[in-house]
Amino acid sequence: MPEIVSGAGALLLWAVIGYGLGSIPFGVVLTRAMGLGDLRKVGSGNIGATNVLRTGNKAAAAGTLLLDGAKGAVAVLLARAMAGEDAAQLAGLMAFVGHCYPVWLKFNGGKGVATFLGLMLALAWPVGLACCATWGLTAKLAKISSLSALVAAALSLVWLVVFGYLHVLLLTLVLVALVFWRHRGNIARLRAGTEPRIGRS
Template sequence: MSFHLPSLVAIVLSYLIGSLSFAVIVSRSLGMADPRSYGSGNPGATNVLRSGKKGAALATLLLDAFKGWLPVFLIRHHGAAFGMGYDVAALAGLAAFLGHLYPVFFGFKGGKGVATAAGVLLGIDAFLGLATGGTWLIIAVFFRYSSLASIIAAFFAPAYYLMGGGIAWPLSRTVLVTLIAISLLLIWRHRENIRRLAAGTESRLGSKKKD
């Protein structure tokens, strides 16, 4: 695919949107402690939940997902007027995801990206997002490990895309590579969780230990 100025601008803006760390923003707006100062130190909804403020955690989760969904949705449905299509939308989603992981506004120290990745998948296709989210939910309910659910869901996301290719959505090499990149980065960001899972020391959902 060839790039032109509107595509590059859209991708950069998507990264900047992704760089909004809502775990920190929501916590500050509610007068709460910085989520990077307790628990795992991870600026994400799971760690905010450890503050005991379920509303703040839910707001963080939804806003983190929204910032991944928004650029993909806008480009998919309105980008044609600017010469942008499906591939640019996927790359914008990847940029938003990278913004969450490495936010320019917060010293490039971000969260693990699960909610933002979910938003990106929903933006690419609702069924893809729901299938991946359903996988997360099933694993989380049965095993009570948020990290394990995230890792398995990340692994299956590209597979779900391929399974639905040509039926539910058109296949695109750029979209597939984008999904693989997001999945690998998610797994990489959970590397400490993987070590703790292997050692049997990983905390379960509802625990106040590190995630």
């Protein structure tokens, strides 16, 4: 498709679009729509799928997981189709930032795991699949969502090298750093042995 805007204007446009898509708090929207109350007052107060699962509604949790991943993927794919790879990477980064720091929730958002996986699937699908498999295997073995996220994020850098997608290495380094930053409380609990298991508060 032809570019709508060229140069710096296009990058700014896709940064805004990416942030806008990423900032949609699907966990909050779905739980309210399904009569489950205010997600920010449930469990950890986080707006992601793991905390949605603590409401006891698996459908809401699955919907949150898919939509949080999709918004990152859509931002990348739209920007790539209309403005090229640089715009796609910037839109992806801003979608992640939007999820973690949404203006609608006073910049208090999620930890970005599903959005990270969606981004990786859109940016480099073999890497994305490997990251999803890494998360799934770690979750099956450890049954700790945060640990699964951290392992999947860290190993994404290895999968980038293995599959030859080095052009997204810098972006992925930034995303991984943000994932670890957003999980700093979880890391402290993991070290203390007090991190809850999947499905428990």
